Amino acid sequence: MAMSETLKAISDPVRRQILELLKVKSxxxxxxxARFDLKQATVSYHLKLLKQAGLITERKEKNYIYYDLNASVFEDVLTWIYSLGKGNGDDEK
Amino acid sequence: MAMSETLKAISDPVRRQILELLKVKSxxxxxxxARFDLKQATVSYHLKLLKQAGLITERKEKNYIYYDLNASVFEDVLTWIYSLGKGNGDDEK
DNA sequence: AATCTATTTCGATTAATTTCTAAATAGATA
DNA sequence: TATCTATTTAGAAATTAATCGAAATAGATT
Structure with missing residues (x-):
């Protein structure tokens, strides 16, 4: 289920842009x-999905919540993509 | 737009399984x-999306249509995922 | 304690996706 | 040519996802 969640998370362009932003810093x-033409509640919804997928972590400081990228989650995805290239006949998900 | 299409295509588990199947042969x-618990029309719909994303190609033979995997389309996705890991400060989609 | 600030959660709405049944296409075969 | 076979396309129903406004939460600040 982990990979489905990761891929669904990054299939949305807003969420990909959030990840790109967090690549630079928290x-x-x-x-x-503020960087999107969307209401805060909507961005919060996207952050929740990214968090559930493990792609970001949160860290509370003062009354702010800072978000950090966690790119390590991509490992499974990379493995899956590579496996498609390498023709090893494994027919399972 | 290409990457969004690729990622959306592989965000669905049925479509990922189709790709895994095609990895072995056409x-x-x-x-x-026949391998899915779905109507043919539904599978045809998924094949159409995969084709649009460039992930499969079709080849007509007799009155059959054979499908082949084209994993080369993943290049952009791999580049994007790697770029998130490498912290180079590029904030664009 | 009262209020301010940052953020999330809730409920509703709209939009997009998945699935189905039925009909259409198109190429083989009788 | 009539029909069979493989597949797609069209249209409708069901499900899931994205967005918003308003209310709730929770931690600072006064």
């Missing part, structure tokens, strides 16, 4: 929201 | 459909 939820 | 549409 941002608080409000700072992230 | 199959006709009906043979693929």
């Amino acid at each position: 941002y608080a939820a409000g700072e992230i929201a | 199959y006709a549409a009906g043979e693929i459909a």
Whole structure:
């Protein structure tokens, strides 16, 4: 189930842009929201999905919540993609 | 737009399984459909999306349509995923 | 304690995706 | 040519996802 969640998370362009933003440094939820033409509640929804997929972590500081990228989750995805290239006949998900 | 299409295509588990199947060899549409608990029309819909994303190609032979995997399309996705790991500060999609 | 600030959660709405049945296409075969 | 076989396309129903406004939470600040 982990990979489905990861792939669904990154299949949305808003969520990919959030990840790209967090690649540079941590941002608080409000700072992230400010960069999109979306309401804060909507961005919060996307952050929740990314968090559930393990792609970001949160860290509370003062009354802000800072988000950090966790790219290590991509390992399974990379393995799956490579396996398609390598023709080893494994027919399972 | 290409990457969004690729990622959306592989965000569905049925479509990932189709790709895994095609990794082994080409199959006709009906043979693929036979492996899923879905109507042929539904599988045809998934094949269409995979084709649009460039992940499979089709080849007509007799009155069958054979499908082949084209994993080369993953290059952009791999590049994107790697770029998130490497912290190079590029904030664009 | 009262209020301010940052953020999430809830409920509703709209939009997109998946699935189905039925009909259409198109190439083989009788 | 009539029909069989493989497959797609069209249209409708069901499910899931994205968005918003309003209310709730929780930690600072006064």
